[in-house]
Amino acid sequence: MLSVWRLVTARFAKSAFSGEGARLYGGRWNRKGVSLVYTAGTQSLAMLEMLVQDEPLRARYVMIEARIPKGVTIDRIKMEDLPSDWRDIAAREKLQAIGTEWATKRSAAVLAVPSAVIPAETNYLLNPRHPDFRRIRIGKPQKFETDLRLIKT
Template sequence: MLVYRITKAIYADRLVASGGAARWNSRGQFVIYTAATRALACLENVVHRSGEGLLESFRVMVIEVPDELFIETIAADSLPADWFTFQQYDTCQRIGGEWLRSGRSAVLGVPSAIIANEWNYLLNPAHLSFSQIQLVRTEPFLFAPRIKS
């Protein structure tokens, strides 16, 4: 399976996690966020960057997750009805933190909080199977100037 991450060009040459807090991890927990499509990766950037800095130099990271690698998934219907709201960040962070601590898989599929029935994939760089996940290539990416937050 191929997954995608759009990032500033200076960070696109390797698979690393910042440890910054996000929906599915608390600060200090290292997770790499990817998306099932380039389009979803684009929307994630637009939403999280609030339209700021989109004219900088970006790349699409094309990442291969081997088909034989176990992917744990979290179904949206197993979450609170308002899981996608900012008020539920702590709930999602607890779930993601538990996944990281458990070591059950190198990849966690989570529902997109932006588009229903779309998926993001979290990569755990500390997992033993993470070395099987490969950055295949990077591609230039330009946000259309008409995109605004």
């Protein structure tokens, strides 16, 4: 069983695994209109991914664990399969095309991708439209307090 982590503001905890936010706004790996759930391989990576996107972590956050059971297929994208500029903002459309195509094919419920924040670590994209998504066990939201040393005022 693989544990993955999602850090969200407390007010979005109930819908954290719906893929609705990504569908409405798009993301690094999906175009608008495509539902995906962005998770990280560790709690610390989940926090770093939030830190690079959000205002300083002053809101109330919750960390939610999801457990991916054995037998759920995980597709993987390796760094060497990505464009050389994949970490740049300018490559967003290329990555969105890759992720959107994957989500549309529904070849697996999970796609492992390198993190743009720490390329040696892994983020896991969950496809809520894949039949195996329902096999993923979503835990209860746990209060997450940011170490204030991370926030520069």
